[in-house]
Amino acid sequence: MYAAAAVGFSLVWGIMNVINIAHGTFIMLGAYTSYWLFVGPLHLDPFLSIPLSMLVMFAIAYVIQRFIINQVIRAPMLATFLLTFALSIMIANLAQIFWSSDVRSITTAYSGSSLAVGGLTIPWVRLWTLLVAVALTLGLQTFMTRSKIGRAIRATSMDVDAARLSGVGVAGIYALTFGIGGALAGAAGALASVSYAITPTMGDAFVVRAFIVSVLGGLGNVTGALVGGLVYGVIESFGALFFGEGYKDVVALAVLLLVILFRPYGLVGRATA
Amino acid sequence: MSFANDRHHRLFAFLSGITAAAVLAASGAAMAPRPAAADDVITFGAALSATGRDAREGALTKEGYDFWKDYINSQGGIKVGGKMYKVDIKYYDDASDPATSAKLVERLITQDNVKFILAPYGSAATFAASAIVEKYQVPMVDPNGAAEKIFNQGYHYTFAILSPAKKYLQGILELGQTLKPRPTTVAVLAANDQFSLEVADGIRDYAKKNGFNEVFYSTYPPDTQDVATLLTQVKAQNPDIILGSGHLQDSLLIMRAAKDQNVQSKIIGFSVGPSTPDFITSLGNDSNGVMGGAQWTITLNYTDPLFGSAARYTKMFEAKYNHVPDYHNAESTAACETFQFALAKAGDLDPAKVRDALAALDIDTFYGKIKFDSRGVNIYKPMAVEQIQKNAHVTVWPAEAANAKAEYPLQQWGKR
């Protein structure tokens, strides 16, 4: 789950140098999309509504980047940071206005059933979530390395001006990148809708964790985010086991600090000169 | 860049400017038609969480307050010292921040000249507000700040109508003692905040004194997103009773994790969660058998001079808001009612006299007995225990108020 939440965040950060605080609210919107599709006449299973949720969030994120964030994309990091922060409080409060603060959630027929392997019980939902996260990450990785657009995106992230000179529409590429980030948030939202309570403020909890996971994995490193997500989950669990539930955040953040100080390129990345 | 792009930008700036102006105007206009502060209106004040973390609970509280206001005004108002007054409530949004609560309560008192304060949602906010009302000697009735720490400060102007935090889950253990086979082992999970820790302390004390064996206790961060590890540890101890002291979202997380890992206990109960309508809609059949400490339940057979009975209150409330009132709604309405009786008894709008009337109050309401000890805590009203059976709430404890027998032990997961 953390991995799914972090992949889009890490992509946008790495390619565009934008820390998207509104990523959490995108996840929230994705979760609501799945919720409405589930309770609507279609009764669409959240796992099946992932593509739709991604499409909706792609469109929203594309528009936001193209018309709002693009205005300050070259300004210092703080400008985009504050801008996305402002957007996140606007989106969360608009969600509350339209959908109220009621706590909603999705319970499917298979919620809570588990796969028993030896002495371990693995909930199906978690297993599927993991599989979807892996599939999305691999899909994104393939897209970035194999497709023309993917190569253009990577070229832009390396050198904006050179990319422009070679005929790449940078504004469009950025909007596309942000849109993909949004789509991944939409997928994460659809996944979250099965395991978490759906509220307008549910996104907050994911942002800080997406932050940590992205750093653990290395910025913009798509597969790294997946590894970072898994590592983070393990650290949290071990922190909770050995130091007590209350210390799990402290342990996770301490590890993060050490990583920043000693391996700023992430756990799986390599130092680049 | 290109000319087209530039024009585009200007259009965007212009449109957004207009939108912002329109929103400003609308937000101003929406609040304009308030009844003027005429002599025959008593205005109460409340800083509530309309946005932020506690927005859901804030909304339930506001429904409870508004229900009373509309009911009273439809009945012609309230009588104080032989004169009829309409009532109004002035609200502000504290954005779920205690410091803002304190600021807004001070604003209500000194800027809006409100003489009677209805407390904000939550213990921390109520704490911050209680220092302000004390300073201005304006009475505040508190429907949902249950932490007793608030009342150990020696304040004289804050009155809590709800049973204190320590009692929240005690009822489940009392009930447990009457069941066969008697459950003996208890696991306690508590959110690390003031209210939840007091609830947990209450249970642990009671458990120790009454022959229960505490096999697991842990606190967890209030904004936790993952309790899987916690439930693994609980499962290893295989307790008869699992008690969670936290908030609605934590309760939902614990329930899901318990099912995921097939943690099977004989009783599972929460301080906050099961009583809210959201709990059943969220969990469906899995919510069956879950117990909750409740300040009030719809089946309690208390009578009331204003609404007649708990049943009649429920009926009227449901007609207005399309859902059964939960205890947040009821205690909020009861807080207003408490003020109403204190005002009638004082026969005067003077805050000091109303304060004295509150201190001496001893009334029966649809919500239960309301009477305060010297600290301003209502220790006279018992807590009830609710259980969810067939996707609906029933009261299973105390025995004299119960309308159903407790289902015990819990069914296996999947059969609930």
Next chain:
Amino acid sequence: MQAGGRLVVGIVIVLALSALLPPHLNGNWVHVLTLFFMMSSLAQAWNLIGGFTGYASFGNVTFFGTGAYACAYAMDAMRWPFWTAALFAVVVAAALAALLGWPILRLRGHYFAIATLSIAVGMQALVAQQEPFGKGSGMTLPINPNFHFFYWVMLGILIVSILLTAFIARSRFGYALVAIRENEEAAAVLGINAARAKVAAWAISAAITGAAGATFAYWNTFIDPPTVFDLNYNVLMIIMTLLGGAGTIVGPTIGSFILSAIGEYLGAQSISPWHTVVLGAIIVFIVILLPRGLMPYLTGGLRAFNLGALRAQLRASRV
């Protein structure tokens, strides 16, 4: 610089005169102004590290919380009087900043931002586990019903922080900080001990923040981890500073004044979430249209308002 200097003197005089106000104000305005002084002090403090030195700290709220808890502990457990407790809080906050600063201030840009953010979040979680600090239940302080007292103390902290900023801006130390912001390697070549200057700037920033936190704790009489380690304080410090003008002497106070006034107006209008949406929209406009804050307009008057320049700047910041 001339117009800027006059502005600073003018604002300090206005603030000093406002010390006479409390007897003539009702409790609401005393409260609103006390909060404004507090937020301004926090923004002024952030400006030293974020504005002058160019290190965008998302962890300054750590020192607010630390100051609040140090004061609460000193007053509650050790029965110290407020002034001693507040001094203790200032020392603890500054020492913590110095201690954390040595490793953390080596990081730059995003990495510094994340490191400070995780310190703020981690500190909150850590404090919430400590028995002497009441764990998640928080701490209570003795009650001082004289709210004018807090008005004066917060005002004092603000004036001191402005004067300190003015003094630093004109000192060698101030030039060193600006040099670090503009080009840290070049600053080192000029013989500036960058590490020491950065740590000193952060410690001073933390001391002011800690003083405000200590006063807040006594004022509010009750603190718990989510209240005093609230990241929103940190975000507000930054927005206020940017609105007024980062790296200027009184910019943060001006930004804080404007944002407080808007917030006060909107918050008093309605309890619907719309007011928060509007606040968000206002921040969006500030970020896009006023990237250098209001200071150029305040010192240069309308001459600074140059539509062409604004458009050129917008064009430069787009792709």
